[in-house]
Amino acid sequence: MISFRTGVFAALFAALTAGTALAHEGHSHGDEAPPDTVQTAPRATAASTLFELVAVANGQNLTVYIDRFDTNEPVTEATVYVETPAGPATATLEGDVFLLDAPWAAESGEYELLFTVEAGTDIDFLTATLTIPEIAAGADTAPLAGSWQLPSGLASVAERLRAGDLALIAVGIAGFLAGVLVMALKRGRSVVASLFVLGIILAATAPMALAETAPQGAVVIRDVAQRLPDGRIFVPKASQRILAIRTLAAVENEHRRSIEMAGRVVPDPNASGLVQTAIGGRLLPPPGGFPALGTTVKAGDVMALVEPSLAAADQTSIRQSKAELEQDIALTERQLERYRPLAKSGAVSQAQLEEAELTLQGLRDRRAELDNLRMAAETLVAPVSGVVSKANAAPGLIAETNTEVFHIIDPAKLWVEAALFADVAVADQASVAGPDEEAVSLELVGAGFAEDGQAQPVQFRIADPATGLRVGDRVTVYAETTSVTKGISAPREAVIRSANGENIVFVHIGPEIFEPRAVRTEPLDGGRVIIVAGVDAGDRVVTRGAELLNQLR
Numbered sequence: 001m002i003s004f005r006t007g008v009f010a011a012l013f014a015a016l017t018a019g020t021a022l023a024h025e026g027h028s029h030g031d032e033a034p035p036d037t038v039q040t041a042p043r044a045t046a047a048s049t050l051f052e053l054v055a056v057a058n059g060q061n062l063t064v065y066i067d068r069f070d071t072n073e074p075v076t077e078a079t080v081y082v083e084t085p086a087g088p089a090t091a092t093l094e095g096d097v098f099l100l101d102a103p104w105a106a107e108s109g110e111y112e113l114l115f116t117v118e119a120g121t122d123i124d125f126l127t128a129t130l131t132i133p134e135i136a137a138g139a140d141t142a143p144l145a146g147s148w149q150l151p152s153g154l155a156s157v158a159e160r161l162r163a164g165d166l167a168l169i170a171v172g173i174a175g176f177l178a179g180v181l182v183m184a185l186k187r188g189r190s191v192v193a194s195l196f197v198l199g200i201i202l203a204a205t206a207p208m209a210l211a212e213t214a215p216q217g218a219v220v221i222r223d224v225a226q227r228l229p230d231g232r233i234f235v236p237k238a239s240q241r242i243l244a245i246r247t248l249a250a251v252e253n254e255h256r257r258s259i260e261m262a263g264r265v266v267p268d269p270n271a272s273g274l275v276q277t278a279i280g281g282r283l284l285p286p287p288g289g290f291p292a293l294g295t296t297v298k299a300g301d302v303m304a305l306v307e308p309s310l311a312a313a314d315q316t317s318i319r320q321s322k323a324e325l326e327q328d329i330a331l332t333e334r335q336l337e338r339y340r341p342l343a344k345s346g347a348v349s350q351a352q353l354e355e356a357e358l359t360l361q362g363l364r365d366r367r368a369e370l371d372n373l374r375m376a377a378e379t380l381v382a383p384v385s386g387v388v389s390k391a392n393a394a395p396g397l398i399a400e401t402n403t404e405v406f407h408i409i410d411p412a413k414l415w416v417e418a419a420l421f422a423d424v425a426v427a428d429q430a431s432v433a434g435p436d437e438e439a440v441s442l443e444l445v446g447a448g449f450a451e452d453g454q455a456q457p458v459q460f461r462i463a464d465p466a467t468g469l470r471v472g473d474r475v476t477v478y479a480e481t482t483s484v485t486k487g488i489s490a491p492r493e494a495v496i497r498s499a500n501g502e503n504i505v506f507v508h509i510g511p512e513i514f515e516p517r518a519v520r521t522e523p524l525d526g527g528r529v530i531i532v533a534g535v536d537a538g539d540r541v542v543t544r545g546a547e548l549l550n551q552l553r
Helices: 004-024 152-160 163-187 190-213 237-243 312-347 350-372 547-549
Strands: 043-047 051-058 061-068 079-084 087-090 093-094 098-100 109-119 121-131 246-249 252-267 272-276 281-284 300-306 380-381 384-389 404-408 414-420 428-431 439-447 454-460 476-492 503-510 513-518 520-523 529-533 540-544
Touching: 051 109, 051 121, 061 079, 061 237, 079 098, 079 152, 252 454, 252 520, 272 380, 300 404, 312 350, 414 439, 414 476, 439 476, 454 476, 476 520, 476 540, 503 547
Parallel strands: none
Antiparallel strands: 043 051, 043 121, 051 061, 061 098, 079 087, 079 109, 093 098, 109 121, 246 540, 252 414, 252 476, 272 404, 281 300, 300 380, 384 404, 414 454, 428 439, 428 476, 439 454, 476 529, 503 513, 503 540, 520 529
């Protein structure tokens, strides 16, 4: 009778033998490369000075992408004729791609295709060769029925594993479990040993089960945007449409050098004004209430009322003045009473009598002014026409002298005030980057003088204020100088930072291939830079979507 320990060692030997045989069966030993389990769909490409074409085979259908060569804009309003092995055919437009029935693409081989593209007045002929490999002929591009999917984090690892790699991993796991089994047997733990024997058998035979259940020649075909080992980026046309990649043919020209200055948007001093209090007091709303922010007002409109508010010392002074005036009034009245009978007898002249009457009237008027002093409110009016950009008003608010209650500006008349540190002459033209990254033109108003080594103030007028710029915005002014440089102008969003801090651009070197290139740039204006090194004339530089391309791994 065979003992339990002998049976365990027999099972262990059988499992290891099976794993070893599996690891060597079908192994290439380096004489040929194993086939890839993930590949791109068969495709044909062609390009001319007008169009760029990519045709992707998908079973018995052909998906045709047509873009403008210079700008990479999809061509949708066009008629596409194709000379195929089955005869001439016309592609149908669906969305932004053209579809073509191609039953001949289900068989492996090389197929010469002739495309005729008519887009408006542009007509072009493009020839392409579509190669259908044997492994892809008739392959289903959809996931296999009943197959399980790995998480996205493990999928890329699983794609790189070959059948031989799985077998070697299984042998390693079996060896580890065998070591644990031996330790369990030495300690007399039969139940634990039995469980480990079962684990070893499963680990050794799992690759065989996978090999038997997986269909022969099954290939998962995916077109995935990815970074290639040499640093270039492969982006299928379908992904380019989603990312809205746009390009521009590089043209070398002479440009004026520009300098950068830190600036701030300020109102035109001739079209803005402040509403301030001349005397301290309590704010009162005018008829209709205080104007709100953004309200359009005209010069002369009543903005607020100020009721004087007197301090204790002022009130004491007023009471003292009232007392003195009342005393003077009483003395003058008595004097006037004595003058009137004397004037009838001729002892007092008529002039003295009239003088006393006038003095009394003046004293009474001064007394009345003191009584009405707290009732006279100051009226605050708009000095210019415009929009209320700042408001500091509320009923009952105590405003001190020179308090800024309202600020009125004309949004159609704005300036930019910048600080110039360089000792260069600024030209009449300059620009800033607007909210939509478009250049906003500026006109030079004037420049001041630097004092005590400080920056030189320079003021510009915004030529078109309807650009979204607001008072107080911090901007970078790009002012032209008199010196000239030679280079390629490109939008600022085309130049991005690489992982090592270099300025790079992406160049469209193939229908679905983009190459990063380090460049040296100089400022040109608010929306463009000058590429002085790194790009040649004629290269197609990515002008939109460069940051998205840089995120691909």
